[in-house]
Amino acid sequence: MTTVKVAAVQLRAREHRDETIARAAELISEAAAEGAKLVLLPEFFAIPFVQPEPDPGYIRYAERLDGPSNTMAAEMSAKHGITVVSSVFEGTDVPGVFHNTAVTFVNGSKVDEYRKSHLPFSNGFPEKYYFRPGARAPRAVGTGDLRVGTIICYERHFPELSRTAALDGAEVLCVPVASASAPMKEVFQLELRAHAVFNQLYVVCSNRVGLEQTKDYFGLSAVYGPDGSVLAQVSDGAEGVAVAEIDLEALHATRMKRPFFRDRRPELYGALTEL
Numbered sequence: 001m002t003t004v005k006v007a008a009v010q011l012r013a014r015e016h017r018d019e020t021i022a023r024a025a026e027l028i029s030e031a032a033a034e035g036a037k038l039v040l041l042p043e044f045f046a047i048p049f050v051q052p053e054p055d056p057g058y059i060r061y062a063e064r065l066d067g068p069s070n071t072m073a074a075e076m077s078a079k080h081g082i083t084v085v086s087s088v089f090e091g092t093d094v095p096g097v098f099h100n101t102a103v104t105f106v107n108g109s110k111v112d113e114y115r116k117s118h119l120p121f122s123n124g125f126p127e128k129y130y131f132r133p134g135a136r137a138p139r140a141v142g143t144g145d146l147r148v149g150t151i152i153c154y155e156r157h158f159p160e161l162s163r164t165a166a167l168d169g170a171e172v173l174c175v176p177v178a179s180a181s182a183p184m185k186e187v188f189q190l191e192l193r194a195h196a197v198f199n200q201l202y203v204v205c206s207n208r209v210g211l212e213q214t215k216d217y218f219g220l221s222a223v224y225g226p227d228g229s230v231l232a233q234v235s236d237g238a239e240g241v242a243v244a245e246i247d248l249e250a251l252h253a254t255r256m257k258r259p260f261f262r263d264r265r266p267e268l269y270g271a272l273t274e275l
Contacts (some may be wrong), residue, residue, distance in 0.1 A: 002249035004145045006038040006172060006202065008242045009030035010221035010234040012210035013048050017061075020046045021072045024237070028073075031241040032080035037145045039241075040085045041073065041176045042206040042221070043100070043153050047089060049178040051213055052124035060099050062091035066114065070103055074209070076139065078108025083143040085150060087176045089130075090115070095138055100131045102150045102176055104141055105149050112141040116152040118161070123181060124215065125154070137161065140170040146248070153177040160272065166199035167261065175205040180215035188222060193228035200226045200255045202246045209237055226254050 009027045014020040024045055031039045043049070046069040047061040055147025063069060065088065073086035083106045090101040100116035119127040138161055142148040144270035149165025153176065156162075161174055173195060179188055196203040203224040208217045222233035223244035255261065 003245050003247050004037050005035040005243055005245050006146075006204050006223055007034070007036035007040070007244075008204050008206040008221040008223055008232075008234065009039060009041050010207060010209055010219050010241070011042065011045060011239045013046070013093065013208060013212065017046050017068065017114060021068055021252065022085065023272055025072050025076055027239065027241055028076040029080065029185070031243055032076075032082055034241070034243045036082065036241075036243050038083045038085070038143065038148065038172065038174075039076075040176060040204045040205070040206045041087055042208045043087045043176040043178040044089055045069070045176075045206075045208070046086055048209070048212045049215070049217075050125060050127060050130065052126065053213070054126045054129040059061040059091075059098065062089045064091055065101065065103060065110075070105075070110075073103070074105045074108050076091070077105035081107055083146070083148065085174045085176065087152070098131050099134060100127065100152060101134075102152055102174070104143070104150065106143045111143070112139070112150070114138055114150050114152070116155065118158055119154045120154045127154070134166070138168075139167040140165055146178070148172045148174060150174040150176070153179065156195065162195045166201055166265070170199075171248055172202045172204060172246070175203060176219065177205060177207045179207050179220075180212075180217045181208050182216070182218060187216055192222070192224055196224040196226050197228045198260070200251065200260060201257065202226060202231075209239065226251055252253050
């Protein structure tokens with residue numbers, strides 16, 4: 001299959017986790033009904049996101065990888081025979097140790113878990129206070145239809161991560177986010193387009209919408225083509241899904257026409273790890 005449909009989900013966090021999970025399930029089903037074989041959920045889709053001031057009480061939202069959020073994602077993946085990329089505030093066996101984790105389900109089975117390795121403590125997002133950083137780089141995961149890599153929100157500021165996934169064979173880069181800084185809207189889109197162009201892959205980005213105390217999340221969930229074009233986008237401020245058809249044959253033809261990976265000079269990049 002050279003063409004596949006992919007989808008970005010955009011939704012608002014409700015007061016109760018169960019209500020948000022139920023709404024997310026509806027949107028996954030909506031995307032599947034439109035033919036999507038890959039569906040991405042926003043960062044921490046089922047709960048409110050962190051506020052500017054650290055709050056020890058926020059850990060009440062932590063759940064295990066087999067908790068309610070991922071249980072729903074796995075069930076929807078199995079029900080529709082699709083890939084679902086979920087995102088949770090992961091609790092662990094070690095008291096006080098938590099992760100920001102994306103989990104990929106294919107036909108109901110977990111095939112990958114990626115823990116956010118770059119954590120902010122800036123611009124109103126004190127994530128270092130809550131989470132331990134992940135210890136491995138993103139990688140490409142086969143889903144049957146696609147090879148998919150995942151980075152999480154703040155990590156879009158670090159081009160090394162998306163390039164690592166692309167070199168591992170990713171054809172689609174999933175980027176679950178919780179982005180609310182209005183002045184960053186233009187940069188937000190510019191960065192996602194740049195990841196697509198420099199790495200010659202499709203980018204799927206899912207954001208939340210709505211006001212959460214001091215933060216007004218702006219959405220802009222979308223699918224970007226390897227030329228940086230916006231292939232589909234959810235209406236500003238609304239819940240919904242952005243579904244786009246991607247062409248893998250055209251993608252690989254682009255990589256042959258503009259062989260960026262061939263022309264890399266890794267022996268010159270030592271400063272990236274030495275400085």
